[in-house]
Each structure stands twice: as C-alpha cells, then as structure tokens.
Amino acid sequence: xxxxxxxxxxxxxxxxxxxxxxxxxxxxxxxxxxxxxxxxxxxxxxxxxxxxxxxxxxxxxxxxxxxxxxxxxxxxxxxxxxxxxxxxxxxxxx
Amino acid sequence: xxxxxxxxxxxxxxxxxxxxxxxxxxxxxxxxxxxxxxxxxxxxxxxxxxxxxxxxxxxxxxxxxxxxxxxxxxxxxxxxxxxxxxxxxxxxxxxxxxxxxxxxxxxxxxxxxxxxxxxxxxxxxxxxxxxxxxxxxxxxxxxxxxxxxxxxxxxxxxxxxxxxxxxxxxxxxxxxxxxxxxxxxxxxxxxxxxxxxxxxxxxxxxxxxxxxxxxxxxxxxxxxxxxxxxxxxxxxxxxxxxxxxxxxxxxxxxxxx
Numbered sequence: 564x565x566x567x568x569x570x571x572x573x574x575x576x577x578x579x580x581x582x583x584x585x586x587x588x589x590x591x592x593x594x595x596x597x598x599x600x601x602x603x604x605x606x607x608x609x610x611x612x613x614x615x616x617x618x619x620x621x622x623x624x625x626x627x628x629x630x631x632x633x634x635x636x637x638x639x640x641x642x643x644x645x646x647x648x649x650x651x652x653x654x655x656x657x
Numbered sequence: 658x659x660x661x662x663x664x665x666x667x668x669x670x671x672x673x674x675x676x677x678x679x680x681x682x683x684x685x686x687x688x689x690x691x692x693x694x695x696x697x698x699x700x701x702x703x704x705x706x707x708x709x710x711x712x713x714x715x716x717x718x719x720x721x722x723x724x725x726x727x728x729x730x731x732x733x734x735x736x737x738x739x740x741x742x743x744x745x746x747x748x749x750x751x752x753x754x755x756x757x758x759x760x761x762x763x764x765x766x767x768x769x770x771x772x773x774x775x776x777x778x779x780x781x782x783x784x785x786x787x788x789x790x791x792x793x794x795x796x797x798x799x800x801x802x803x804x805x806x807x808x809x810x811x812x813x814x815x816x817x818x819x820x821x822x823x824x825x826x827x828x829x830x831x832x833x834x835x836x837x838x839x840x841x842x843x844x845x846x847x848x849x850x851x852x853x854x855x856x857x858x859x860x861x862x863x864x865x866x867x868x869x870x871x872x873x874x875x876x877x878x879x880x881x882x883x884x885x886x887x888x889x890x891x892x893x894x895x896x897x898x899x900x901x902x903x904x905x906x907x908x909x910x911x912x913x914x
Contacts, residue, residue: 568696589698592809599802600698603705 833882
C-alpha cells in the first residue's frame with residue numbers, strides 16, 4: 564500500500580494573512596489525490612482557505628541527535644528577545 | 658409508525674422526492690463504506706460525499722413537507738415510505754461492490770448532477786434554486802474526486818483496469834433513466850419548476866467521454882436501458898437499504914435521542 568501511496572505532508576492556511584501551518588500527513592498515489600485527501604481529512608470543519616501538500620521525502624529534517632549543536636547556543640542569548648522595551652500604554656496591539 | 662403512502666402526489670411533490678431520494682439513497686450507499694474503505698483518507702472522503710448528498714436530501718424533504726402540509730417532516734419521507742414509494746433512479750441503489758463500482762457509480766451520477774443542479778439554480782421554486790446553488794458546488798467536487806479516481810483506476814494496474822471496466826459494463830444500463838422525461842416532469846419543465854434532464858445529456862456525455870478517453874476505456878455495448886425507479890419500481894436492493902435505514906424508526910416509532 565505505502566509504495567503505491569507514499570506519504571505527503573499537509574500545510575493549511577486558515578485565514579488571509581496567516582502562514583501555512585503543518586497539520587499532519589496523508590497517504591496518496593500522487594499530488595492531485597494528496598490534495599483531495601488533505602481537503603477531505605483536514606478541512607472538514609471549515610479550517611482552510613488554502614492547502615499545500617509536499618512529498619514527505621522531499622523534506623530535509625534536522626537530526627534530533629544534533630540538537631545540542633543546533634539549538635543549545637541560542638538558549639543563553641536572551642537579549643535576542645524583544646522584551647527589553649517599555650511599550651507605551653496607548654499601544655493596544657503589539 | 659404507519660407506512661406513509663402517497664397516492665397520486667402532485668408533480669411538484671414527486672419531483673422533489675425524486676431528487677431527494679436520489680440523494681438520500683446514494684448518500685446511504687456511500688455511508689456504508691464508513692470504516693471499510695480501502696484507506697483512511699478515502700474513508701473520510703466517501704463519508705464527506707455521503708454527507709453532502711444526505712444534506713441535500715434533507716433540504717429537499719423539508720421543502721416537500723412544506724408543500725405537502727399535513728404536518729409531515731423530512732423524517733416521515735425517509736423512514737415511513739416503503740420501497741414502492743421511493744422515486745430514486747436505480748443507479749444510486751446499485752450495491753457498492755468493489756471500490757471501482759463505487760467510483761464509477763459516483764462519476765456516472767455526479768457528472769449528471771453537476772450540470773442538472775446548475776440549470777436548477779434557475780428554478781421558479783426559490784427553495785429548489787437555493788438548494789441547487791449549494792449542491793452545485795458540492796457536485797463539482799464529487800465529479801473531480803470520482804473522475805480523478807476513475808482515471809487512476811482505469812489507467813492503473815491490470816487489476817484496477819479490469820475492475821473498472823467491469824463496473825462500467827454493470828452500471829451503464831442504469832444511466833438512461835437519468836435523462837427520462839415523463840408526464841410528471843413535462844408540466845414542471847414547462848412551468849420552470851424542474852429542468853429538462855435531456856438538456857444536460859450532452860454535457861454529461863462529454864464528461865464521461867473525456868474520462869473514458871483518458872483511460873482508453875470505451876462505452877460498453879448494452880442491449881437496453883433499465884428503468885422503473887422514478888415510478889417506484891426498484892431492484893431488489895432497495896428493500897435491504899430501507900431495512901437498514903428504517904429499522905430503528907419502524908421498531909421504535911418516534912424514538913429520538
């Protein structure tokens with residue numbers, strides 16, 4: 564089954580102005596059917612305005628074993644967070 | 658719960674029931690796949706299509722009940738009529754068979770329903786026009802989904818092609834009924850309540866021809882077209898569908914949850 568219907572990752576954009584977000588995956592024979600499967604499985608409750616499907620094997624992923632060298636160095640750099648500013652009271656949405 | 662028997666329903670009521678029954682029975686057939694489809698994705702896809710059809714049926718039964726009076730509801734039409742009172746075409750009650758049968762049945766029906774809903778959006782019955790506008794969008798997806806599967810099954814493996822060809826041969830004799838016009842439909846077409854199904858035959862044929870051409874399959878030779886559903890003469894399968902569909906209300910009349 565899986566060699567005929569490989570895995571596809573599904574990304575859905577829920578509103579205008581938002582980014583596509585990964586929601587899960589489907590099995591399908593090709594891109595057109597993957598798109599339909601994604602529509603049928605992940606947008607049944609009005610979740611989507613746009614769908615992307617990507618062959619799962621086209622995604623290059625970071626290695627969990629390398630997470631120390633990949634992500635650890637940022638832990639000590641709190642000054643990168645934009646949290647050292649006083650926001651005037653009149654600004655309602657930031 | 659007594660059986661609801663409609664003696665000489667008005668053409669308007671009969672037309673609503675024909676459309677509604679097509680949708681209820683096809684929706685029920687598709688719902689039989691729930692939990693049994695070849696893959697999870699298709700299980701949900703078929704259930705979605707089933708719900709589209711059942712939703713259309715409910716709206717049409719509502720309109721029928723409004724026209725009918727006597728305090729009837731959508732449930733009376735679905736649960737209290739015997740097979741002879743059902744007016745769906747025979748195509749939709751054909752068994753699911755294998756997945757190819759289900760897909761071919763869906764394509765043959767939806768390729769008709771899409772253009773037919775489109776012309777019904779101009780119905781002088783405003784409720785039918787509104788239901789048609791909603792259903793047309795749904796039918797467009799049904800054609801796309803069944804058409805895409807038809808291509809992949811018909812032009813897939815030897816096994817899938819053989820099965821698709823067999824399904825086409827088995828179901829083709831039931832397509833003639835979709836385009837029948839009788840004494841019930843004639844006055845309604847003249848009034849603009851109904852649309853003439855023959856007016857969408859060319860579009861239907863084109864959709865089917867394109868699907869066939871893409872797979873290299875051909876229109877099967879059949880000696881004659883089956884008919885009868887529109888006047889309540891059904892295949893043996895409808896009784897079994899109704900036994901499943903109506904058991905609860907027949908055994909426990911008026912039961913709710």
